[in-house]
Amino acid sequence: MASDVTRFNIQTIDGVTIAKFIDNRILDEATIQVIGEQMYRLVDDHGFRKVLLDFEAVEHLSSAALGKLINMKKKMDAAGGQLGMCSLRPELLKIFKVTKLTKVFEISASVEKALKGF
């Protein structure tokens, strides 16, 4: 399933697609472009409507990556689905707080806690 989204580990629990980032650096433009396109496929091509993005492996994230996440959220909203995020390290969480994107995204401490919100 979803063999064209190689930058994520995909699993499904209770009807929620958990997409776990493999990369620990989502900083440079080339990486962000590939990850963004693969992330959009989850909604556009695979039709997943409940997606949880797991950031456990991610150490670095740039503003360009935030842009892809915002577009992903818009896609999911337009499709009538739900997007969650979980397992952000403190330094990543700081990026979301500074930019006030904690108001835009549903962010949970762990996969287990996030699943309760779906």
Place this chain on the structure above:
Amino acid sequence: MDWNDHCPFSLLTDFQSSLTRLIYRVLAPVNANMSELIIYNQTFASDLHVSADVQKEIQELWQARGMSDMDLPDLQLALEEGLANAIKHGNKMDPEKKVTVECFLNEDIVRVVIQDEGPGFNVNEVPDPTLPENLDKPSGRGVMLMKAFMDDVLYNEVGNQLTFIKRCTFNS
């Protein structure tokens, strides 16, 4: 647990940042030539792949000097944001236009200067990305992130030269 309950910056961190700004702006210009070392200087075409290589080289230099794991991610982020802005917004991805990056070290203070060949911009006119009407816009957060993670972020009058400064801990 509500993540918003936590203040992103401690008062101590704010105080340290203010102190670094003060030291740099008041004292550093006086003895800049005496103790500030230039550890990297590179001019390259506006290409994001080349930029990735440059960032790797600079990161390795910082690591070789023992920069702490606390400071390195913040500087990597600022470097990525500064170079991406110079290439994308400053030089508009024009490969004929060059970006120059210089890294300096003055004891524990890291200073990075990034110059592009674009017309410049007024940093005060960048829309606030945290306003409700801008929250869902996919761009415009680079400068804000640099300001959040560095002790000081400055632009020249034209707006095509960025300087960011951070006091760091070095292990060796």
